[in-house]
Amino acid sequence: MKIANYKTYFLLLTFYIFSSCAVNKFTPSELQIINKVNDNGRLRVLLVENTQDSIILYKKSNEIKVDNENTDLQNFVQALYKTVQDPEKPGVGIAAPQVGINRSIIWVQRFDKEAAPFDVYFNIQIIKYSDEKNNGMEGCLSVDNYRGTVSRSTEITIKYDTFDHKNQIENIKGFTAVIFQHEIDHLNGILYTDRIQDKALLIKTQ
Ligand SMILES: [Zn+2]
Numbered sequence: 217m218k219i220a221n222y223k224t225y226f227l228l229l230t231f232y233i234f235s236s237c238a239v240n241k242f243t244p245s246e247l248q249i250i251n252k253v254n255d256n257g258r259l260r261v262l263l264v265e266n267t268q269d270s271i272i273l274y275k276k277s278n279e280i281k282v283d284n285e286n287t288d289l290q291n292f293v294q295a296l297y298k299t300v301q302d303p304e305k306p307g308v309g310i311a312a313p314q315v316g317i318n319r320s321i322i323w324v325q326r327f328d329k330e331a332a333p334f335d336v337y338f339n340i341q342i343i344k345y346s347d348e349k350n351n352g353m354e355g356c357l358s359v360d361n362y363r364g365t366v367s368r369s370t371e372i373t374i375k376y377d378t379f380d381h382k383n384q385i386e387n388i389k390g391f392t393a394v395i396f397q398h399e400i401d402h403l404n405g406i407l408y409t410d411r412i413q414d415k416a417l418l419i420k421t422q
Pocket residue numbers: 355356357358398402
C-alpha cells in the first residue's frame with residue numbers, strides 16, 4: 217500500500233513537471249525574435265518561399281502561459297497586432313508562427329462584432345466543426361502573390377484563453393469562422409495552400 221502511494225506521488229510529480237514545461241513563458245531565443253521589432257513596432261512576416269521560414273511555418277505551436285502582468289507577452293501581443301495592421305500589407309488575422317514564434321497566439325478581426333475589432337486569443341483550438349462547408353477565396357501574409365479557393369466549415373466552436381479569462385467557449389459563424397480556421401491552421405503548421413488539392417484553384421495575383 218505504501219509503495220503504491222509513493223508510485224502515485226512520483227507519477228503526479230512527473231506529470232506536474234511535464235505539464236509545467238509544456239505551458240511556459242517565452243524562451244530566451246523566442247525573446248530575441250520578439251525584441252527585433254522595427255521602428256514601427258512591427259515584426260518581420262515569415263514567407264513560405266523562404267526555406268528557413270517555411271520550417272517554422274510548418275511546425276506545430278506550443279501553448280503559452282497566459283499572464284497579463286507578463287510584459288514580454290504584452291509586448292509580443294502588441295507587436296503581432298501592429299504587424300497585422302501594417303498599412304502596406306494589412307491582414308484580417310495573424311498567427312504567432314508567422315513572425316517566427318511557435319506559440320498558440322492569434323489575432324482575428326471579428327467581422328461578426330460591431331465595428332469589427334481585432335481580438336487576441338491564446339491556446340486556441342477548434343472543438344467542433346459544422347458538416348456544412350463553403351468555398352471561399354483566401355490569401356495569407358506568408359504566401360505572397362497568391363489567392364486560392366478553400367473549403368471551410370460555415371460554423372465552428374472554439375475554446376481559448378484570453379488575458380483575463382481561461383477556457384472560454386464560443387460559437388463562430390460566417391467569414392469570421394473562416395479567419396479562425398485559417399489562423400488555427402497556422403498553429404498546427406498548415407497553410408491554406410495545403411488545403412487546395414486542385415492547384416488550378418490557386419491564382420497568382422502578381
Ligand atoms: Zn495565413
